[in-house]
Amino acid sequence: MTETRTIVVGYDGSEEAKRAVQWAARHAVLRGCSLQIVHCSLWVLLSHNRGPVPGVADSGLERAAQKVLEEGLALAKETVPDLEVRTTLLHGMPRDHLAHVSVGAVMLVLGSRGLGGFMGLLVGSVSLEMAATAECPVAVIRSDDHPEGRVLLAIDDSGSPAALEDACLFAAATGAELMIVHVLHEPDGYRRLREPVEAYPDAEALLDSVLSQARHKAPGITVAGELLVDASFSRAVVKASQGARLTVVGTKGHGLIKGTIGSTAHAVLHHAHSPVLVSRRKAEPT
The missing domain is CATH 3.40.50.12370 (Rossmann fold)
Incomplete structure (x- = not known):
């Protein structure tokens, strides 16, 4: 049985991450790969009560994280409708998860979310750290x-x-x-x-x-x-x-x-x- 080759892309809902998902989806179909969209929710670091608000449908911090991931999935499918896409929701800092999730992947794709304007440095710390520590090629998409x-x-x-x-x-x-x-x-x-x-x-x-x-x-x-x-x-x-x-x-x-x-x-x-x-x-x- 041939194992499906995968491109992993991190998604947090930012404009930079949206460009990364679109770029990753287009490249995945060219390389004959599936796409795995990963969202790392930080709510676990801020609150133990992540469940729905009583009486409020479709609410809660956990649901909010799931919505971000669903948005990334919809964006990938809109970019390449027939692409095989799966999603993964993790809890905690992205730098703690992305290197592990991407082991064995064809590529890890990230947006270049950074502060911008500070001495011209436009790439965020997560993208820089993954570019230095991941065990697969890392693509950083700024434009x-x-x-x-x-x-x-x-x-x-x-x-x-x-x-x-x-x-x-x-x-x-x-x-x-x-x-x-x-x-x-x-x-x-x-x-x-x-x-x-x-x-x-x-x-x-x-x-x-x-x-x-x-x-x-x-x-x-x-x-x-x-x-x-x-x-x-x-x-x-x-x-x-x-x-x-x-x-x-x-x-x-x-x-x-x-x-x-x-x-x-x-x-x-x-x-x-x-x-x-x-x-x-x-x-x-x-």
């Missing part, structure tokens, strides 16, 4: 302004094999062009102090190798590559994300408190002009 754009993959010196895999799967499912970029760090003022470097043989060889792998993994998909030179890795990736339908990045995934995703992925999550997929994998035992 989806270019649904017909290309897929952008940013690779590091390792070639970012997990991110390459995810980017190829997404490009193959959508038929989108895949653009692969590798950023070379060059400090501000470097070109004024030294002769400009016109060739980067090691970086060019790496990019050529990744391009070859991508064409093998996603045959029939247009694949292109570009070396970018910038004093800031994240700035170069954010700039390249303009017009993209998805930006895919890898993650270091090494612990600081509960995990970190690396400064580049962190900055891209906050500032990219497209949904961002952080290519996480289940941690290997040490």
Whole structure:
């Protein structure tokens, strides 16, 4: 018996979460996956009396949480009517449940609910923590302004094999062009102090190798590559994300408190002009 592959999406009723459900539903049907909508109710932290109000139909805190989940279900069905969707209502903090629920999932999709305007940081703490600790790829949806754009993959010196895999799967499912970029760090003022470097043989060889792998993994998909030179890795990736339908990045995934995703992925999550997929994998035992 073949186990159904699942995309998990968190839903809390916010506008950001609505976009996440719609994005997840559209992608689930392209990948041949079912969709699991998860709502984590916080009422258990605030009150022990969550039952209906006597004499008031369809009332109570528990019913209010169920209504949020029903709203998410209706939104997914409206987006993709024939999609297989199931719902899960949990009680407590989302960060305590989402990583566990998404184990074995194809992807965890979250809205980028944040305070916004505070030093330009637009991604909420739950999305950041899941991007650093989940055991599956994590997509964070802040905007989806270019649904017909290309897929952008940013690779590091390792070639970012997990991110390459995810980017190829997404490009193959959508038929989108895949653009692969590798950023070379060059400090501000470097070109004024030294002769400009016109060739980067090691970086060019790496990019050529990744391009070859991508064409093998996603045959029939247009694949292109570009070396970018910038004093800031994240700035170069954010700039390249303009017009993209998805930006895919890898993650270091090494612990600081509960995990970190690396400064580049962190900055891209906050500032990219497209949904961002952080290519996480289940941690290997040490």
